[in-house]
Amino acid sequence: MTWEPERLDDQHHLTEGDPGGMLPAVAASAAQVRTGYRQAVEAGVDRLAAQGRPRAIVVIGMGASAIAGDMLAAVCGNGAPLPIVTSRSYQLPGWVGANDLVIAVSCSGRTEETLSAATEAVRRGCTLLTVSGPDTPLEAVAKQASALHVPVPARGQSRANVWLLTAPLIVAADVLGLTRADDGVFESVARALEGVAHQCRPTSESFVNPGKSLAMELADSVPMIWGSSRVAGVAAYRLACQLNENGKYPAVFGELPEANHNQVVALDGPLAERDIFADTAGRTIRLVMLRDVEEHPQVARRREASVRLAHDRGVPVSELAAEGTHPLERLATLIGLGDYASTYLAFGYGVDPTSVTAISELKARISQ
Secondary structure (H helix, E strand, O other): OOOOHHHHHOHHHHHHOOOOOHHHHHHOHHHHHHHHHHHHHHOOHHHHHHHOOOOOEEEEOOOHHHHHHHHHHHHHOOOOOOOEEEEOOOOOOOOOOOOOEEEEEEOOOOOHHHHHHHHHHHHHOOEEEEEEOOOOHHHHHHHHOOOEEEEOOOOOOHHHHHHHHHHHHHHHHHHOOOOOOOHHHHHHHHHHHHHHHHHOOOOOOHHHOHHHHHHHHHOOEEEEEEEOOHHHHHHHHHHHHHHHHOOOOOOEEEEOOHHHHOHHHHHHOHHHOOOOOOOOOOOEEEEEEEEOOOOOHHHHHHHHHHHHHHHHOOOOEEEEEOOOOOHHHHHHHHHHHHHHHHHHHHHHOOOOOOOOHHHHHHHHHHHO
């Protein structure tokens, strides 16, 4: 596969190369926020308040469903009065018990790891909240346990429904007093995503389209994506996953300050070297720095020093800045741009962004 940037402004290619409709799904993120919020309210998530604040919240899920848990923890932030943990496993952590709230999230409602852990939560007597499409095995688990279930009208791949899956979790956090997220906050987030969608629309040419521009920067490099806060760290992880799934492309995720204790050494490695006499440019690492308006002062210093270190070694750098006041809004500006960039990267390589053949083949092999 070769990178052909002219494909990004070829409207015919953007249509024909997207049979699964990933680009329209990304553009629908704002609608997902509004729908997810409405579904959570109508499902009666506010009833969680009557049970009191749990000892801990454990979100169980895989892929984008698990990222919803990461987003919940980032929005609640370091000031949260209880632990918020994401579990990506068939089993719950051993310490989880009747005093804890378990939130099981599955786009399809059929994810085997999530069903296993949700069933275990019922056996342990945990308070259970489930989020999935309607009429699914996960909803059946919730009904059998007389637990709350939020049915969401998910379509297509799980990763294309991340806002639909995340909104009910943020509503639950608001109900429990872990963050402030009323209808005004959700509307601000939706408007922020609409703004990203307008800037990154397919008809906007590459030189003024931030999604296409970022895709062009990432192409033919190995992105090393760092976040400078919990919010930016989740967005960095999401971008790495989207590059993997949409672009079938490798990427490395890190968060400051931890990345300064290991990944930074790659700036002195073989992929950081450039041969100025080579006929064609070799594949090198690119530092992609996601920054937030709320950073620990020492982390801000580390971020600035890391960028200078990369520049000093000739390693290309892309910097993205979160915008907005509420942490969910700041997540939206970073994740929205990354979702578009990963999709455009796929188009530039002539790759179908929706296809996940390797995942399907793996599932088939382990089911035999």
